[in-house]
Amino acid sequence: MIKNFNAFKKSLQDGREVYYRGKLVKDVTKHPITKLEVAPVEALFDEQYWFNNPDYGCRTSRFWNIPRNSADLLERSKITYEITKELEMLWPHIGSDCMLALRVSTNTLGGVFKERYDAFAKHVITNNLWLACAQIDSKGDRRFRPAEQPDPDQYVHVVQEKKDGIVVRGAKLHTSMTAIANEIVVCPGRAFKEGDEDYAIAFAVPPNTKGLKLIMRPGIASEGAKHQAEGPRANWKRMGESMTVFDNVFVPWERVFVYKDLKAASGLALLFALFHRLSAVSYRTALAEHFIGMGKLIAEANGVDRAPHIARDITDLIVYTEIQRACSRMACYECHIDKRSGVAIPNNIYTNAGKLYSNSNYMKVMNSLIDIAGGVACTAPSGEDYANKDLRPLVKKYMTGAVSGEERFKLMLLIREQIALLGGEEAVIYIHAEGSQEASIVELYRSYNYTETKEGIKKMLDRMVF
Numbered sequence: 001m002i003k004n005f006n007a008f009k010k011s012l013q014d015g016r017e018v019y020y021r022g023k024l025v026k027d028v029t030k031h032p033i034t035k036l037e038v039a040p041v042e043a044l045f046d047e048q049y050w051f052n053n054p055d056y057g058c059r060t061s062r063f064w065n066i067p068r069n070s071a072d073l074l075e076r077s078k079i080t081y082e083i084t085k086e087l088e089m090l091w092p093h094i095g096s097d098c099m100l101a102l103r104v105s106t107n108t109l110g111g112v113f114k115e116r117y118d119a120f121a122k123h124v125i126t127n128n129l130w131l132a133c134a135q136i137d138s139k140g141d142r143r144f145r146p147a148e149q150p151d152p153d154q155y156v157h158v159v160q161e162k163k164d165g166i167v168v169r170g171a172k173l174h175t176s177m178t179a180i181a182n183e184i185v186v187c188p189g190r191a192f193k194e195g196d197e198d199y200a201i202a203f204a205v206p207p208n209t210k211g212l213k214l215i216m217r218p219g220i221a222s223e224g225a226k227h228q229a230e231g232p233r234a235n236w237k238r239m240g241e242s243m244t245v246f247d248n249v250f251v252p253w254e255r256v257f258v259y260k261d262l263k264a265a266s267g268l269a270l271l272f273a274l275f276h277r278l279s280a281v282s283y284r285t286a287l288a289e290h291f292i293g294m295g296k297l298i299a300e301a302n303g304v305d306r307a308p309h310i311a312r313d314i315t316d317l318i319v320y321t322e323i324q325r326a327c328s329r330m331a332c333y334e335c336h337i338d339k340r341s342g343v344a345i346p347n348n349i350y351t352n353a354g355k356l357y358s359n360s361n362y363m364k365v366m367n368s369l370i371d372i373a374g375g376v377a378c379t380a381p382s383g384e385d386y387a388n389k390d391l392r393p394l395v396k397k398y399m400t401g402a403v404s405g406e407e408r409f410k411l412m413l414l415i416r417e418q419i420a421l422l423g424g425e426e427a428v429i430y431i432h433a434e435g436s437q438e439a440s441i442v443e444l445y446r447s448y449n450y451t452e453t454k455e456g457i458k459k460m461l462d463r464m465v466f
């Protein structure tokens with residue numbers, strides 16, 4: 001059982017093969033960049049994030065409260081929102097998003113798959129293990145299905161079946177927090193058709209499994225923010241993604257949860273995406289509140305908060321926030337209960353509508369923030385200039401607006417981090433993480449119930465007299 005932060009750090013010193021900028025990372029808890037992923041986890045050992053879990057008869061993370069109704073789902077959405085608001089962590093929900101989806105899928109499959117899932121879930125939850133979820137494959141040439149790819153490894157697949165398990169090969173991309181996970185849960189990332197059987201699998205392995213390589217993305221914002229005040233967020237914590245390579249990795253049968261099952265694998269891909277997008281709209285509401293706070297304080301600091309176009313900019317930020325909040329809540333209120341597992345499943349339409357809105361309006365609200373701030377959001381002097389006792393009085397004097405130069409300067413460092421230092425990374429997160437815009441469009445178009453809307457129009461047609 002990982003009872004405290006020290007035990008968590010120790011659990012990561014297990015010989016995992018993690019690479020950062022071409023070099024093997026000996027200890028992820030000590031490496032200057034990966035340690036920024038590790039450090040914020042300490043806060044999650046705080047009592048407020050734990051509860052007495054009736055399903056497992058012990059204290060566990062609140063993320064392991066199995067949602068069985070709207071109220072439970074709302075509570076789940078609220079924890080994600082609160083953790084993001086307090087700690088700016090966008091990922092603690094990931095493990096439970098994928099375990100909930102697997103719970104539903106394996107209950108539907110029943111038999112040995114349900115038994116394996118139940119044993120794995122108990123192991124994870126009662127030992128307080130951290131999970132990464134690897135869903136998105138390298139995908140190769142997007143025109144081709146998995147089995148049609150010129151290179152069969154472009155989707156993770158079974159290459160050998162053994163008495164005691166399977167051997168898998170391929171790579172998943174963009175897997176968040178693998179370097180600091182205790183287990184990597186591998187899920188399918190798309191719907192499958194006949195011929196794709198070898199790809200229709202789900203399983204879990206610990207990151208130190210032989211043949212598994214984690215090639216981390218560079219933490220450009222954290223590396224660039226040499227001065228703490230210039231990267232208050234990037235220097236405090238970061239999210240790390242890996243190219244997660246399975247080079248003939250052995251997976252014992254007890255860790256295989258879906259096997260060569262086109263229907264179950266396709267359903268699992270959609271279900272994980274649904275739980276994950278509800279979490280996304282929940283954490284994005286908290287981040288969007290930061291945009292409002294930043295926008296309003298900067299408008300006041302510049303003395304322009306009463307200008308009509310600035311009011312419009314700020315209301316853009318408000319609408320962006322509140323539409324996401326409304327969608328996340330409606331997705332919980334209008335959930336449905338899966339009969340076999342008893343799990344409450346978020347409403348597909350509200351979840352995807354909120355997520356699509358979030359993806360497609362991010363650049364618009366960044367435009368509003370930049371409009372409010374002015375060019376100094378890019379051109380303000382550096383933290384080192386402010387630390388220089390001869391320059392500080394000049395910086396203070398000429399950064400003065402409707403508030404003191406010091407306050408306005410700090411606000412400009414914060415917004416520069418938001419739009420410049422972290423801006424590139426965050427734009428990609430907002431537009432692609434938890435699924436691209438097209439993924440939500442496909443889901444909305446496919447699953448919307450058009451009956452009532454069509455009937456209303458048909459009634460009008462019937463009333464027409466020629």
Ligand SMILES: Cc1cc2nc3c(=O)[nH]c(=O)nc-3n(C[C@H](O)[C@H](O)[C@H](O)COP(=O)(O)OP(=O)(O)OC[C@H]3O[C@@H](n4cnc5c(N)ncnc54)[C@H](O)[C@@H]3O)c2cc1C
Pocket residue numbers: 094133134135136139142143172173174175176177241428429432433434435436437438439
């Ligand atoms: C910061 C971050 C963290 C992430 N964390 C995780 C994680 O923890 N686990 C995980 O599994 N994934 C994770 N992801 C992956 C994320 O879900 C994907 O980036 C997203 O689903 C888009 O997939 P892609 O990146 O492969 O882009 P692509 O699928 O290549 O999309 C690029 C464009 O091509 C279009 N396109 C793709 N295929 C087709 C097609 N066949 N026909 C027509 N158009 C097509 C898309 O709609 C899009 O417009 C993360 C991503 C980011 C940015």
